Amino acid sequence: MTRLILVLSLFAAAGPGSAADCGTCHAGMAESLATTPHAVLHTPENPTVACTQCHGAGEAHLMNPFAGGVLTFSKESAPVRNEACGSCHSDAHIAGNSAHELAGVACNDCHSVHGAADEAGDSKTLPHAGFKNLDSASATCVGCHGDILAQFAFSKHHRLAENSVTCVDCHNPHAEQSTPLTHDLSEAVCVGCHVDIAGPFIFEHDTGMVDGCLACHAAHGSANRHLLNHQAVGDLCFSCHAAMPQFHLGFAPSGPPRFGGDTVCTNCHVTIHGSNLDSLFLK
Template structure:
């Protein structure tokens, strides 16, 4: 009877939580922090029992445990007690109710009947159905901005604001290695950014597939104070980390254009050579009239001047050398 009652109670609680999530999703109010903290307490009638007690009877989670213990997170031991600083219950909540009644004998008996003994995992925190803020709070409880410096701008990041959570990017049970390497990021990011993936299939693109440039070279996905979560203070500062020769200052600058490389270039990919937004000469003709070279009346020059402007204006990003007439025409 009590089992039925508590099961009903639990189902009721689950419905409330799930319904709560629905309304959170649609209206996105930010609750006071303590409301999210409450969601992470777990069942008040359960106790913490430690990973060993959680997992000693049945062995279904041995691989998860081995991987986890070998990971940087699982390997942290308290200097004082020698006990793990992070264990299963740090994230899943107190486990006593989940393993209540599970004994090696019962596991054996179930196995002989061809059954797997499932722990009562419904008594643990229902991570999957938590609102996004609470999901991330599981991690932020330890990974404060002081402990993990790269999370300094997390709360104001486009990702946090748009309900992306830590566990959308980090799968803590993927294996023993929790460190994100640059080469892992493309796969991580295009899970959601399909449009960006498509841009990288265009003929001119930064060598992401070639593993020479990575999403995280330019973006800080856990938040930055800059637009588009860029690593640099501006687009130019982001680009010139690698293309230093375009940084200037030059005696002859191309007006304020070169301050924003994206006036002429796409950052990810383009159908045009050199990542250009618009093909030559049309790129230049957006702002300049074409011209005929005054010193020559040949038809050839006329044609030329309307084709590849950069054949002559080869230093289009800026130069210290004046053109033939002593002004900055970016020809040398």
């Protein structure tokens, strides 16, 4: 109760439509708002951050609660809800033509507007708005993207469950429909963490330069310890270098090694991401 009184006092100067008015009937909602940045932002100098900023109606609703005009988020479509959020959060990257909105996902499907989730929410997407799931942003994402979560069940995977990485480290949930939901289309997303292979090198691996890291690597998980798209290294290399087994000194035409050769390409071609010394990426 003390907490509710504090919330109402914070909003007292706002006039009709503030939590001081709305909390008379909607006490639970007013109390849950106390821990959120929306409540903290409301000051006498910044009185517009109030219930009516999102829900509309204001004084008319106070005079006649049954007159309508109140925006009830649980009953509205994603574009309507996102437009309400966008009246303040108008950044270009939160534009209404995002792939998520076009799929029927609204801001409050992922973000907590009321409630303590904002205190514990992951701040990597919006510094002042927590995710609905208290564990992490990733736990919120996999609520819909369960098929992606299954990829992390492979023996080798990015450490999502351990919270070493989160979905939003690589993905931008506010990206437009025409843009894949990644922070960057190039390998820059990967080398932001994997700086040891970032380059540039005198001799670059063309596949990685043209098609990016995902030409060889499975970003979420793989049976291969290097997160390769193929469990066997040779199978991956031969998907581009198909002629190699036919003339390479290490292979007979049928495939097995000869002359003491070895079928693991990277035993010789070690610096496979790029080299400043050898164009064949040899040791």
